[in-house]
Amino acid sequence: MDVQRKLEILADAAKYDASCASSGTERRDSSDGKGMGSTAPGMGICHSYAPDGRCISLLKVLLTNACNYDCLYCVNRTSSNVPRARFTTDEVVKLTLDFYRRNYIEGLFLSSGIIRSADYTMEQVVSVARKLREQHHFRGYIHLKTIPEADDALITEAGKYADRLSINIEVPEEASLAKLAPEKDVRAIRRTMGRLRLKLDEAQADQKTATKAKPPRFAPAGQSTQMIVGADAANDKTILDTSANLYGSYKLKRVYYSAFSPIPDASRALPLSAPPLVREHRLYQADWLMRFYGFDADEIVDPTQGMLSLDMDPKLAWALRHRGRFPLDIASASREDLLRVPGFGTRAVDRIIASRRLTSIRVSDLARLHIPAKKALPFIVLSDHRPASHLLDDAKLAERFRPAAKQLGFGF
Numbered sequence: 001m002d003v004q005r006k007l008e009i010l011a012d013a014a015k016y017d018a019s020c021a022s023s024g025t026e027r028r029d030s031s032d033g034k035g036m037g038s039t040a041p042g043m044g045i046c047h048s049y050a051p052d053g054r055c056i057s058l059l060k061v062l063l064t065n066a067c068n069y070d071c072l073y074c075v076n077r078t079s080s081n082v083p084r085a086r087f088t089t090d091e092v093v094k095l096t097l098d099f100y101r102r103n104y105i106e107g108l109f110l111s112s113g114i115i116r117s118a119d120y121t122m123e124q125v126v127s128v129a130r131k132l133r134e135q136h137h138f139r140g141y142i143h144l145k146t147i148p149e150a151d152d153a154l155i156t157e158a159g160k161y162a163d164r165l166s167i168n169i170e171v172p173e174e175a176s177l178a179k180l181a182p183e184k185d186v187r188a189i190r191r192t193m194g195r196l197r198l199k200l201d202e203a204q205a206d207q208k209t210a211t212k213a214k215p216p217r218f219a220p221a222g223q224s225t226q227m228i229v230g231a232d233a234a235n236d237k238t239i240l241d242t243s244a245n246l247y248g249s250y251k252l253k254r255v256y257y258s259a260f261s262p263i264p265d266a267s268r269a270l271p272l273s274a275p276p277l278v279r280e281h282r283l284y285q286a287d288w289l290m291r292f293y294g295f296d297a298d299e300i301v302d303p304t305q306g307m308l309s310l311d312m313d314p315k316l317a318w319a320l321r322h323r324g325r326f327p328l329d330i331a332s333a334s335r336e337d338l339l340r341v342p343g344f345g346t347r348a349v350d351r352i353i354a355s356r357r358l359t360s361i362r363v364s365d366l367a368r369l370h371i372p373a374k375k376a377l378p379f380i381v382l383s384d385h386r387p388a389s390h391l392l393d394d395a396k397l398a399e400r401f402r403p404a405a406k407q408l409g410f411g412f
């Protein structure tokens with residue numbers, strides 16, 4: 001099988017991993033006739049974020065889509081009837097370097113189905129990164145999937161070459177994992193996350209105490225994971241509780257949420273259709289509230305529903321459930337309280353705090369502060385604005401924020 005065909009299969013097989021978002025980039029011209037003349041090099045290119053917040057393009061592929069495991073939600077499971085392929089180490093190295101030289105990518109995201117054993121698979125994944133870094137002095141970004149239960153020495157080596165390591169937790173509840181991915185062991189996954197955390201902590205401590213000699217490097221962009229949403233019955237509260245636990249226990253940089261997508265010949269244990277994509281979006285917004293806005297997982301989801309609202313963002317939904325805390329006088333409110341106002345982003349809050357030292361803030365200042373007035377005004381007091389006292393008690397307040405109902409067409 002030629003490399004082009006392998007790339008088609010193994011880039012497609014990797015697209016279900018949400019740890020960086022796949023996107024079909026433009027078809028590039030390769031009229032210089034070198035190597036990948038007839039490929040569409042946009043294939044397998046995804047975007048991710050570097051630790052400094054830069055958006056970077058990565059070649060996102062599997063080393064192989066053959067797998068010993070039979071995770072029901074996965075298109076690469078052993079019982080799946082899909083074409084299989086396997087790259088050699090040299091093929092991935094060459095593809096990465098070729099794409100990098102042509103400016104298609106700034107790095108590599110490499111994962112793999114599990115073949116032979118955890119150690120064998122991890123060694124194969126590490127060998128690509130080792131060759132790129134040691135033989136080719138590749139300076140681009142590398143994200144490697146870590147295979148749970150792989151040998152400690154292999155994980156240390158992976159961290160030496162990779163910027164980021166990740167292990168997928170897959171689903172939020174242990175019982176679901178046992179049903180959907182019987183060969184996977186949530187304790188092994190968590191144990192490996194714990195080992196990564198220890199190594200990350202050690203590397204950080206070494207950095208702080210280092211004098212002259214450079215301390216050994218270990219995944220400076222930290223570790224992340226992915227959770228599939230909608231493959232089991234877990235509600236949003238359970239998902240966010242699991243994320244909060246993962247952030248707290250393993251200091252993850254990110255939890256990625258991936259809406260389950262139905263796969264061919266799927267097991268009856270799986271739902272027939274995908275969850276609405278907006279659910280994934282709301283989970284990302286809720287995750288953001290936990291990481292940057294001081295919200296606890298417990299308070300984001302309406303406890304009577306267990307699910308995030310699909311038609312409004314979680315901060316607005318929270319504010320509508322806690323109207324007694326508003327309106328908030330932004331001339332004197334604490335940063336923590338300001339962060340809870342619908343429409344106030346972290347930067348807007350910083351701008352408010354800087355501005356209010358110098359002047360009183362008026363309605364006409366909101367646009368300059370990048371604050372959507374319609375969303376924020378019912379919840380705040382400004383020098384020239386106080387919401388009508390009945391407004392926050394109005395049962396119809398929530399309706400003002402819901403998207404307008406769409407007229408159904410008749411199809412002609």
Ligand code: SF4
Nearest residue numbers: 067069071074077113
């Ligand atoms: S281990 Fe499970 S999720 Fe990973 S590639 Fe194999 S079947 Fe898919």
